[in-house]
Amino acid sequence: MHLIDILRRCGVFVLIVWLAASLNFFLPKLSGQDPVRTKLLQQAQLGGYVQQGIDEMVKVYETRFGLDRPLWQQYLSYLGDVVRGDFNFSIANYPRTVWDMIAESIPWTVGLLGMTTLLSFVIGTILGALLAWPRAPRWMAWLMPPLWALHAIPFFLLGLILMYLLAFQVQWLPIFGGYSMGAVPSLSVAFVLDIIRHATLPALSIILVAVGGWALSMRGMMVTTMGEDYVVFAEGKGLRSLTIFSRYCLRNAILPQITALALALGQILSGAVLVEVIFGYPGIGTLLYQAIRENDHFLIQGIVFTVIVSLGLATLLLDLVYPLLDPRISYRRT
């Protein structure tokens, strides 16, 4: 891979980081008033035991982003904060910093989302490949219609239905949260099992929907690949059908799937946020829901920025790994 191409990909990533930060800075200002200041002043008037701290925040906010300073100075000092990873304090939970709260919920989301994305991608791709393969068992064709129908439904709606059936009616699985109330977080087997039990329903509602999409696109690619001359030639040579399936068809058809995965990450995340909200799963989505309910602008901005940057990073990694999978693409200049 050429150094220039790696640098260009990294440049796009920096661009995304910058865009996300600018979005956070300018969009709230478009409405003419400053919702952050409004909320801060409200909170200061409410008083309470953290009064001192909120007053302090108002003062700091006024000196840094006050109307007496030109916009570009405010913008630069905001960018400086972002680069240093300083997202300020949470307005609604004052003594805690935004970064603290995000760091606490990130492992939950990464665990749930990483697991479900990987599982649905692998299962869906294999399923799709088999669906296109003439020698696959007959009954597999019956899987198509339900997969299609499920694929059209949003994650969280299936989550609601599954929740009612499996958690409310038969009570096989817990209905709410990331672990049992009163359970002490530790590395014991019991606690890990508890976490898995709680993650099963949210994970299931994502996987059942997502598998259909991957299966559909993989099946389409397989059909095209199987029509290629080199596959016919491989059959003519008398290669074992398993070899043709895995080395000739699967290997080639999987490439667009990986490109699609890089593009789909954002959508998957948008959907997973709502799944977390429905199940009260203690990840980024639920944190965001609380932040919106409490009008906690600093927390909302921090979450949006963190998520956009992490997804940008994931896309960048997928882009950089791609040439290793597809030897035809070495980012050569043409």
Add this chain to the structure above:
Amino acid sequence: MQGLLRYFRRNLSLVVGSAMLLFLLAFIVIGHFIVDVEDARALSVRPLQPPSWRYPFGTDRQGRDLLAVMVAGTPLTLQIGFIAGILGVGIGTVLAFVAAYYRGWADTIIRGIADIGLTVPGLLVLIIIAVGIPGGLSVNQMALVVASLAWLNPTRTIRAQVLSLRERGYVEIARMSGMSGPAIIVLELMPNLLPYLAATLVNAVSGAILASIGLEVLGLGPIDAPTLGMTLYWVNFNAAMINGWWWWWLAPTTIIVLVFLGLFFVTVGLDEYANPRLRRSA
């Protein structure tokens, strides 16, 4: 007529999808005759009644008749979807033609924005926009907010389609016979793209509805409007699931599933019409 019937028999997904959407339409129209839409406001009826003859869909905790809520809210949700979808595809089509037909720096910029924009989780950007608007959103503002990102996907897919079309022989001939750029776009390219544009539109409407419901469930929707997403927000807000008020979420869930399945099958059907090569593999 008979040819049309024969085509429908082959393109089953178009028939199934249209049937679902027509059923919803009938539900809305007939519903307006048999139920008082005013009962979709809070404090109109006795709260938390399970389904009965009087209230077939039950009533919610704030005292709304859920049948009235569905009759009044389904068109609002569809309205958000259609406004945002049409705006998105309209803007997307213009940008795609400019990018793909004229190429050059315009293409580089438009494609760059669309590519980067698509990797960003849209819901989060919409949240930042919606949070920044003071005093909550109305239904139409909601549609505009959703439309602000709805053009990304149409731009990308239509651009790819135009790129392949502009190399066809008939476009070449039109160009050689002295036809101007805009004329080629309107007279030669557009008619061939129409079925494809229709499929893109249905797709965009479905995406816009999904985005609006997402914002609403998070509590950023029009608080007073009885849209499907707001109903789900109240379901979640009042923990209707754990309290066993199953009828409260069953009605909006069923209708949303019908909307998405209907739109999905119509897209598949239109795709089949726009791209007959799919027929072989299906």
